[in-house]
Amino acid sequence: MPKTFVIAQGGGPTPVINQTMAGAALEARKRYPKAKVLGALHGVRGIRDGRFAELHKVSEEDLKAIAATPSAALGSTRDKPDAAYTKLVLEGLEKVKADVFVNIGGNDTSDTQRILTDAAGDRMVFMHAPKTIDNDLMENDHTPGFISAGEFVAAAFKSVDFDFRSLPGIYVGIVMGRHAGFLTAASAAWRDEKDDGPHLIYVPERAFSTAQFIDDVKRVMDKHKRCIVAVSEGVTTADGTSLVEAIVGSDKVERDAHGNVKLSGSDLNRAFEQALAEGLPGKRARVDALGYLPRSFIGTGNRTDAREAFKAGAMAVATAEQGGASIALQYEGGKTVFRRVPLASVAAKTRHMPDNFLNKDGTGLAKAGTAYFERLIPRKYRTGRPFV
Amino acid sequence: MPKTFVIAQGGGPTPVINQTMAGAALEARKRYPKAKVLGALHGVRGIRDGRFAELHKVSEEDLKAIAATPSAALGSTRDKPDAAYTKLVLEGLEKVKADVFVNIGGNDTSDTQRILTDAAGDRMVFMHAPKTIDNDLMENDHTPGFISAGEFVAAAFKSVDFDFRSLPGIYVGIVMGRHAGFLTAASAAWRDEKDDGPHLIYVPERAFSTAQFIDDVKRVMDKHKRCIVAVSEGVTTADGTSLVEAIVGSDKVERDAHGNVKLSGSDLNRAFEQALAEGLPGKRARVDALGYLPRSFIGTGNRTDAREAFKAGAMAVATAEQGGASIALQYEGGKTVFRRVPLASVAAKTRHMPDNFLNKDGTGLAKAGTAYFERLIPRKYRTGRPFV
Numbered sequence: 160m161p162k163t164f165v166i167a168q169g170g171g172p173t174p175v176i177n178q179t180m181a182g183a184a185l186e187a188r189k190r191y192p193k194a195k196v197l198g199a200l201h202g203v204r205g206i207r208d209g210r211f212a213e214l215h216k217v218s219e220e221d222l223k224a225i226a227a228t229p230s231a232a233l234g235s236t237r238d239k240p241d242a243a244y245t246k247l248v249l250e251g252l253e254k255v256k257a258d259v260f261v262n263i264g265g266n267d268t269s270d271t272q273r274i275l276t277d278a279a280g281d282r283m284v285f286m287h288a289p290k291t292i293d294n295d296l297m298e299n300d301h302t303p304g305f306i307s308a309g310e311f312v313a314a315a316f317k318s319v320d321f322d323f324r325s326l327p328g329i330y331v332g333i334v335m336g337r338h339a340g341f342l343t344a345a346s347a348a349w350r351d352e353k354d355d356g357p358h359l360i361y362v363p364e365r366a367f368s369t370a371q372f373i374d375d376v377k378r379v380m381d382k383h384k385r386c387i388v389a390v391s392e393g394v395t396t397a398d399g400t401s402l403v404e405a406i407v408g409s410d411k412v413e414r415d416a417h418g419n420v421k422l423s424g425s426d427l428n429r430a431f432e433q434a435l436a437e438g439l440p441g442k443r444a445r446v447d448a449l450g451y452l453p454r455s456f457i458g459t460g461n462r463t464d465a466r467e468a469f470k471a472g473a474m475a476v477a478t479a480e481q482g483g484a485s486i487a488l489q490y491e492g493g494k495t496v497f498r499r500v501p502l503a504s505v506a507a508k509t510r511h512m513p514d515n516f517l518n519k520d521g522t523g524l525a526k527a528g529t530a531y532f533e534r535l536i537p538r539k540y541r542t543g544r545p546f547v
Numbered sequence: 548m549p550k551t552f553v554i555a556q557g558g559g560p561t562p563v564i565n566q567t568m569a570g571a572a573l574e575a576r577k578r579y580p581k582a583k584v585l586g587a588l589h590g591v592r593g594i595r596d597g598r599f600a601e602l603h604k605v606s607e608e609d610l611k612a613i614a615a616t617p618s619a620a621l622g623s624t625r626d627k628p629d630a631a632y633t634k635l636v637l638e639g640l641e642k643v644k645a646d647v648f649v650n651i652g653g654n655d656t657s658d659t660q661r662i663l664t665d666a667a668g669d670r671m672v673f674m675h676a677p678k679t680i681d682n683d684l685m686e687n688d689h690t691p692g693f694i695s696a697g698e699f700v701a702a703a704f705k706s707v708d709f710d711f712r713s714l715p716g717i718y719v720g721i722v723m724g725r726h727a728g729f730l731t732a733a734s735a736a737w738r739d740e741k742d743d744g745p746h747l748i749y750v751p752e753r754a755f756s757t758a759q760f761i762d763d764v765k766r767v768m769d770k771h772k773r774c775i776v777a778v779s780e781g782v783t784t785a786d787g788t789s790l791v792e793a794i795v796g797s798d799k800v801e802r803d804a805h806g807n808v809k810l811s812g813s814d815l816n817r818a819f820e821q822a823l824a825e826g827l828p829g830k831r832a833r834v835d836a837l838g839y840l841p842r843s844f845i846g847t848g849n850r851t852d853a854r855e856a857f858k859a860g861a862m863a864v865a866t867a868e869q870g871g872a873s874i875a876l877q878y879e880g881g882k883t884v885f886r887r888v889p890l891a892s893v894a895a896k897t898r899h900m901p902d903n904f905l906n907k908d909g910t911g912l913a914k915a916g917t918a919y920f921e922r923l924i925p926r927k928y929r930t931g932r933p934f935v
Contacts, residue, residue, distance in 0.1 A: 172713045177931075200935055212934040224931030230709035234935035237714070314845050321618035322843040325560045326625070330839075423833050425820060428813040445811050447838035451718075455710040457702050457928050458846050540845050543565075543613030546600040547588055547622035 161193035169264030173304025181226035182472030202236035265291035295339035300490035303468035309345035320356035328443030346389035356387025365521035373438030557652030561692025563856035569614035570860030590624035653679035683727035688878035691856035697733035708744035716831030734777035744775025753909035761826030
């Protein structure tokens with residue numbers, strides 16, 4: 160009987176998550192020419208509801224065009240299966256006679272695979288292919304999606320720095336990142352000279368204090384007449400409360416099925432606007448969130464990232480016969496290598512930025528951080544030096 | 548005696564305003580090899596304060612590298628000279644023995660040139676080279692900077708549409724544009740299929756009503772399960788008050804030297820968030836401002852736009868001996884032609900989107916609008932069709 164593969168995409172999309180989907184689908188078709196390859200629409204929800212795209216009927220050309228398109232072409236989900244939901248997903252997988260289920264996503268998605276493995280015993284193979292712009296998966300040097308998103312963030316802050324040389328003031332750019340500051344720190348990847356922005360970065364790995372923030376901005380303004388700030392939406396005060404939660408009140412914040420606080424409202428913008436208006440009255444200040452652009456912008460999509468994302472999907476299929484696992488991108492001997500690691504070593508865990516990536520006060524990159532981001536996110540554009 | 552040119556940049560930067568600066572500087576050096584070419588730092592303010600870059604000493608190679616860099620490399624200003632300031636600027640120009648002053652900018656900058664012309668009589672030539680991402684200069688088919696910024700906006704909304712196919716909900720993207728909706732309307736330039744976003748656009752040329760907005764979003768959500776909205780920061784209610792002013796209170800809004808209301812705070816974000824929370828309770832909604840990225844993003848920078856921007860600067864210098872004027876980009880016989888037009892025909896005036904660019908209810912492009920944006924902003928990226 161021909162094999163049946165189910166592929167799904169979970170969590171926030173990335174510019175290259177479709178590469179992983181295409182990598183898995185094309186590898187399955189290459190290894191098992193008669194295989195059925197079903198793409199679950201909107202992740203586990205599509206499996207539960209019996210909604211699939213028949214990827215074995217899509218031409219290789221069309222799959223490659225989709226691979227080069229940002230965001231999750233199968234649709235994604237933030238559902239986190241509880242016991243009853245898990246049962247329905249397993250029934251859905253059995254209904255289509257799935258042999259292998261490749262779920263592409265981050266730590267929540269890998270946790271879903273772990274839960275399904277615990278529930279399903281040996282009835283099928285559950286593979287996890289890594290994806291997250293947050294770069295926060297354990298066992299990984301970096302994750303598919305991060306390089307492209309990081310490239311957007313580096314480009315955006317390089318651009319805003321040019322803008323604020325022209326019309327000086329204070330800029331605060333809010334970057335996605337709940338628990339890990341990698342993406343926010345990528346804002347500093349393309350600094351060339353000492354006075355280049357971003358001049359300050361704030362990440363969830365270090366306690367955030369509004370008073371200290373204002374002092375930091377004052378210091379930079381005195382020195383450079385402008386101040387470019389990159390801040391993670393998940394920055395957290397010393398008592399461990401996220402800044403959004405501290406502002407909105409923990410009884411009022413919205414949460415998703417995974418218990419994550421909703422960070423995407425304008426509360427954080429407003430808090431920074433007010434802090435700057437009070438701390439540096441009369442200074443031109445602008446606070447913006449980069450929002451979804453880092454994870455979906457059609458104009459970024461780094462080639463290395465695309466290639467690695469494709470390979471991660473292909474390897475999840477190619478090694479499924481060895482049993483369920485997560486695919487990890489590790490760095491050894493000057494290159495990225497792909498390894499199988501236990502689902503439990505990745506599931507529902509968060510990798511934080513190593514302590515030595517940040518300087519002493521936590522507002523800039525230290526040598527190890529600079530080296531890491533320069534290795535991963537090489538400069539893409541040549542620019543001249545402004546006269547101001 | 549060798550000629551002296553002064554070049555300045557005014558108003559908000561664009562991705563190609565440095566092309567115009569380089570075009571003017573290199574044309575001056577070509578025509579008058581011994582000319583002094585002074586770049587005023589931060590516009591008229593630099594002239595007043597005697598702060599200049601000596602552009603005749605910068606290598607052609609360096610000037611071309613700067614030309615390809617977004618934002619105003621000489622620094623910009625929002626100062627609007629009153630009588631006393633005008634006198635200081637004229638003194639500053641006479642101090643450096645300026646023969647020609649080329650000021651690159653939008654309608655406020657061209658007004659500065661008009662004021663200087665009125666004050667200075669025949670003592671020197673005042674040229675205006677067009678620049679604005681708002682595309683709102685009279686006499687022009689389009690303005691240098693608009694194509695690049697429009698390309699960013701088209702790409703951003705194409706990207707966000709992919710994102711929201713994956714995780715459905717409502718997205719409101721706020722786009723720069725005080726009085727003219729061209730840049731916001733450019734969000735629809737790359738729609739391919741009928742269900743592609745943006746599904747709704749709101750521009751300053753049509754009265755905005757929050758109740759109508761909610762009805763519109765409900766209609767789109769029923770049809771597509773997601774709703775992508777592009778809205779100009781300058782949208783205005785039926786009584787002629789900008790929405791920001793209506794929200795903040797006209798006594799409390801901040802204004803710049805030109806009397807323009809500050810639109811860049813998060814008040815508008817919050818107003819849309821609250822309207823959606825009340826009008827469509829429980830629906831996932833995200834409101835973001837694209838902020839400065841359309842005008843400064845290093846990754847956009849359309850080649851046609853760059854070439855036209857360069858040429859506008861060169862022509863300002865090349866035709867200065869005919870007397871003060873503004874350079875206009877007009878469209879005739881299927882191509883863009885450059886013409887000299889009187890400063891007064893551009894100065895402090897605003898070109899709005901032609902009425903026939905929008906459909907009847909004003910929330911989408913009509914045929915003439917689609918044709919205009921497709922001509923100006925050709926698709927740059929190939930994408931596949933998602934399964935959802």
